[in-house]
Amino acid sequence: MPRKIIIDTDPGVDDTMAIFFALCSPELEVAGLTTIFGNVHTELATTNALRLLEIAGRTDIPVAAGAADALTGPFEGPVPFVHGADGQGDINLPEPAGTALDISAAQFIVEQLRAHPGEITLAPIGPLTNIALALRLEPRITEWVDEVVLMGGNALAPGNASPAGEANIRNDPEAADLVFGADWPVTMVGLDVTLRVQMTPADIAEYERHGNPMSDHILHILPHYRRYFEASYDSKGIFVHDSSAIAYILDPSLFTLRRWPIRVGVQGLGRGKTWPATGGHILPPWEGRPAVNVCVDVEGERAVALMQQRLREA
Numbered sequence: 001m002p003r004k005i006i007i008d009t010d011p012g013v014d015d016t017m018a019i020f021f022a023l024c025s026p027e028l029e030v031a032g033l034t035t036i037f038g039n040v041h042t043e044l045a046t047t048n049a050l051r052l053l054e055i056a057g058r059t060d061i062p063v064a065a066g067a068a069d070a071l072t073g074p075f076e077g078p079v080p081f082v083h084g085a086d087g088q089g090d091i092n093l094p095e096p097a098g099t100a101l102d103i104s105a106a107q108f109i110v111e112q113l114r115a116h117p118g119e120i121t122l123a124p125i126g127p128l129t130n131i132a133l134a135l136r137l138e139p140r141i142t143e144w145v146d147e148v149v150l151m152g153g154n155a156l157a158p159g160n161a162s163p164a165g166e167a168n169i170r171n172d173p174e175a176a177d178l179v180f181g182a183d184w185p186v187t188m189v190g191l192d193v194t195l196r197v198q199m200t201p202a203d204i205a206e207y208e209r210h211g212n213p214m215s216d217h218i219l220h221i222l223p224h225y226r227r228y229f230e231a232s233y234d235s236k237g238i239f240v241h242d243s244s245a246i247a248y249i250l251d252p253s254l255f256t257l258r259r260w261p262i263r264v265g266v267q268g269l270g271r272g273k274t275w276p277a278t279g280g281h282i283l284p285p286w287e288g289r290p291a292v293n294v295c296v297d298v299e300g301e302r303a304v305a306l307m308q309q310r311l312r313e314a
């Protein structure tokens with residue numbers, strides 16, 4: 001039986017790649033997409049999620065719109081220089097025909113976990129606001145979830161939204177601290193590994209040979225994203241952040257893990273930094289916090305090969 005996942009997402013170019021990767025993986029059943037601000041505002045993230053499901057021919061999958069702002073303050077704004085003003089590389093897609101459910105992302109997550117206890121993996125690849133709201137709405141989701149595998153954070157690597165913080169965590173550190181502190185199985189697929197999952201220009205060119213609507217769409221939206229990596233990292237290729245979380249769900253053997261409790265910086269220069277307690281003696285404010293799986297190394301080329309294989313065989 002395929003493993004059910006709910007992808008909580010802010011699409012987003014790399015979110016798009018991750019969603020299509022999951023949809024093309026027979027081991028997974030995508031039970032829903034829930035949307036969040038981050039790369040774009042939540043309203044546009046929801047529109048994009050609906051559009052992507054239409055491109056994939058999977059309008060049977062429900063979409064639920066999430067929070068518009070972080071737990072303790074307004075969303076600080078999208079990143080058009082990374083993903084385009086439309087979150088899809090400025091290609092101006094037509095409006096979707098479908099609409100989102102009339103329940104919130106948090107309600108959808110709670111309903112699905114209640115209906116399928118032990119069966120659903122949450123895969124947040126944006127800020128963690130919806131997941132924190134779902135925890136507040138129904139704390140028993142910690143007992144019902146199979147696993148939480150999130151793209152976000154930086155344990156030992158520097159940040160990307162600031163020198164301290166990774167973008168998803170930096171967009172709602174208070175929510176992230178709740179998610180890392182809850183008593184449920186969490187795996188953090190952060191910058192420590194996603195900066196080592198790199199698609200080269202040759203890997204990207206491979207999409208040209210697939211000849212399916214999902215690969216064609218990825219090819220269409222990548223040029224804007226590639227210009228960002230060239231300008232910011234002097235790289236002709238891209239880092240594959242969000243798909244790395246899907247790769248972990250499919251094949252954890254690609255990754256090396258450590259188990260550490262995590263606190264999230266919520267103030268000042270360290271806002272958005274995920275701080276692991278790496279020492280032997282756990283002191284407050286880490287004391288009493290559950291250890292989470294932190295991905296610290298990855299076989300990047302194998303991960304990219306898996307991503308390519310799934311789209312090629314779509």
Ligand code: RIB
Pocket residue numbers: 010012013014015038039125126151160166167168241242
């Ligand atoms: O830091 C990488 C994360 O931020 C990814 O989820 C990407 O989509 C961006 O929002």
Ligand code: CA
Pocket residue numbers: 009010011012014015038039125126242
């Ligand atoms: Ca994302």
